[in-house]
Amino acid sequence: MIKLFDTHTHYDDRAYNNDRDELISRLLSENVAGFIAVGCTLERSRKAVALAKKYENVYAAVGIHPQDVNNLPPDYLKTLEKLTESAKVKALGEIGLEYFRTYDKKQQNKIFLEQLELAQSLNLPVIIHSREAFPDTFEILREYTKKGMRFVCHCFSEDGEAAKKLADLGVYISFTGAIAFEKKTERAIDACKNVPDELLLLETDCPYLAPPPFRGKRCDSGMAWYTAQKIAQIKNKTIDETVEMCNNNAARFFEIN
Ligand SMILES: [Zn+2]
Ligand SMILES: [Zn+2]
Incomplete structure (x- = not known):
């Protein structure tokens, strides 16, 4: 039986405080x-690394989210770099x-660029x-893809034209369960069609964005099968073919065997 690799999760979230290990063990056995x-x-990056160290086939990414760019310690880049010393850390992020909830664009851009420089130096x-x-994101990715860096735009919510522009740069694009939300369907389908097969990734962004029929409930990686089902319809493939394709893409992108 084929299993699905979820490229974006937040199991350190308090939504899992009561059954974290039980849930993860069950998912990995299913x-x-x-x-x-x-x-x-920084704190949640440390937790991500700890979780990755605990389980086989679980890996980590470390980074500062644009909503958390204020009040960082001056040596935050050193802390991130130190965390990447674990072989389980496969990406920065x-x-x-x-720009949806906060407007400190200047600080966000500064911290984003500093972390991109770190990612480049660490390859x-x-x-x-x-x-x-x-x-703004596109301009920055255009510059850094020229330097040979690899990117995935997670929880993709832009239109088909944006998807095509990113795909032309070789940027991977990842969809959550939101691709199956009623209101967003048309735009998301159009975007998904414009992503070449080899650049497509699957994710949940759990505990958020549970796909129908679980919408509004706590999400987990098993639910990404419903996202795969939606993408399979759009791409005219079987669900297993879709999952296998996205797994292969994830293995290539994150350099996981
Ligand atoms: Zn996000
Ligand atoms: Zn996320």
């Missing part, structure tokens, strides 16, 4: 191959620009969080 535990702050791929910030 239809989940593994996942990337993604950091948002999630980092980027978030690590980067998980991008970009919301309501596509023009």
